[in-house]
Amino acid sequence: MARVVVDVMLKPEILDPQGEAVLGALPRLNVTEVASVRIGKRVEIEFDENARNVEEQSRVIADQLLANPVIEDFTIYIEPSPIEAP
């Protein structure tokens, strides 16, 4: 079974109001040495055991559904399948 993790983050130049809000709340915890906070989302996808073209399919999912490519970037990690290990 192939496990794929997609990370979706706002592009660096795009304002992240959520991240700004967290940054603004940090002094209340006496944390004062943080310069920036950016919040994104992590999506875990498990493909069927015999799924093919996992990377290609993941890219379609990420580009067309999970991320809004106009304002977001995504990265795809395909976790090595334990079955294929020797």
Next chain:
Amino acid sequence: MTRELAMTVDTVGVADATPDEKQPWAELGLKEDEYERIRKILGRRPTQSELAMYSIMWSEHCSYKSSRVHLRQFNEKNPRTPRLLAGIGENAGVVAIDEHIAVTFKVESHNHPSYVEPKQGAATGVGGIIRDIIAMGARPIAVMDSLRFGAIDHPDTARVLPGVVDGIGHYGNCVGLPNIGGETYFDPCYQGNPLVNALSVGVMPRSRLQSMQASGAGNIVILLGAKTGRDGIGGVSVLASATFSESGEGDARPSVQVGDPFTEKLLIEVCLELFDAGLVVGVQDLGGAGLTCALSETAAAGDGGMHVDLELVPLRAKGMEPHDILASESQERMLLIVDPAKAEEVLARSHRWGLLATAIGTVTGSGRLVIDFHGQTVVDVPPKSLADEGPVYDRPIAEPNDLALIAVDRAETLPRPSTDEEIRQTVLDMAASPNLCDKSWITEQYDSSVFGNTVLGAPHDAGVIRLDERTGVGIAISLDGNGRFARLDPYTGAQLALAEAYRNVAVTGATPIAVSDCLNFGSPEDPHVMWQFERAVTGIADGCQKLGIPVTGGNVSFYNQTGRDAIHPTPVIGVLGVLDDVARRIPLGLGRTGDTIALLGSTAEELSGSEWAAVKHGHLGGVPPKVDLDHEMKLAELLARLAGTEQLAAAHDLSEGGLAQALVEAICHSGLGAQILLPEGVDPFTYLFSESSGRVLVVIPRGQELAVRTACEQRGLPITPLGVTDANTDGLHLRDHFDLGRAELEAAWRGRIGARLGE
């Protein structure tokens, strides 16, 4: 700080020393002669920052260079009224309601950004228009929107529409403003160029009216609100001032901005607190052209000099160069001009609200806008050359070649339903068509009643808001446009939109007092588009002169065009009216059982450009319905009178879809049935579906029929009794023709938008 200093900055000194350096003026959207003029004004080549500023301020979006020669008509023809406290050229028009309070309202387009990124584009459109209202000194109290999309079943509409609606709802709901209505239309001509026009209205004590002047040498320039990032660089100069290429939108992507409505809410509260405490000399919002526009406009409107230290601007992104900082379209920022003795207090009060506020410069008497970056002068220009003395084009105008052909292709000659059964089916089909069906899928996503002052919202003809709980005084606003009529005849089409908005306000019982307009057109470089624009502006200016209500502001959106295909010319008109007591407003519906249903105005055979011709035949041709503004004025005066004496139980404007659609909406809204008998001798199809202007369906309470009839006759207004409201009638009973039960009517009319979008 060594990093920034290491950056090679193009200073005035460098520009003097390297006069022949090649500059990317064409890529920034400037024409060769415009670039030459900049060199002449400065007596040298512009620096990189100056070039960025001129390219922004001289863009179509900011300079109105193609429209200005025509927009002059508004000033020339505007009726003089003591109500008008601020007009065209200000951030928004301001009209007096009574001796104490004034309202400010404006409609503005955010078309191009909403196509590229529907949600954020529409959201920042709402944010932008709200800041215009704050900049006049008013508290924003409501928003409205006028939306146009491509065909409802086109796949891209399923991307654009939900995004736009989500964006409007997200921003408006979060900032805490009720959405009190608007309009949504579908037409294939808007496929690649959807229109998102947002309106905001605010209220203020008359004494709080603010100015955008940076006057008083020595006064401090303060930047308030969000940090400046790389958002939307090139948004106005490139995105909104050029035609979309047919190859796609990829190149426009980096210029998307994301807004934060919670910061906007803080901006509202801080600005109003500062205004009330008398701490602000001048104020300007940062909109489509960021600091460039705010600095040059405030400096040009004031004593003409300003010095800014650009490195003081708080930045969100690393490594931003001066021209980036000047061009950034980061949202939720305002520029304040403050007396130095009060600057500390302004900063302290802003910080108390959790907002950044930074002194970035001072007003000077030098007559120059000088901007330094780490001590090096990167801009040194006369501010009026940016803000007021941009290029003005009297572009070529040519009547479209196909106009005569279109005019003779009349919809009145199209095959019509003839039997009662066919007409009955047409009523249902029209009620289910995208432009006429129930829009609650959209309006339910908006908060319509936050603040508790919304008296009427969607689906009423106009939104009504109470301004003062003690006196009950309120305002009504309607936004209307009809691209099809304007395509057939832009002069008449624009006046039909004006007349409809005027009438929509009047049917609530309000007296119309002011106009704001959003003029959506194709490319001004096309003489046919320019002809449409000139005709439409003339139509609005003449119409407002006749109606005695001034145009107070608005905006122009050109380049709504993909390749050679321009949208229909679409002037969207916002009319604002006053109600002395909102308790006496006239609602939509059918009143009570036994009330008389009647039609004000007269019906001619006018089907060209109608919704019926579009839905049933995909036809657009002929000449639009006639406009009679004298009649509209009499009608409005009558409705206001009858509202005041409470002699009308309900009223509904007849527009797209004609009498049939007005009856369907009144029935679906009221829960009662209608027994209708058409006047003798009329053709039922024409009477039900003609879109003749100047008509209102009214419901007269029992016992008032004679008084209403007399009031109409005194004014020479035709009134035709059509039938009665009846609780025992199921839906619509059209005597001698057909019955249409409520269940069948509602099944046709409701739930269509979501279903067609696949939701």
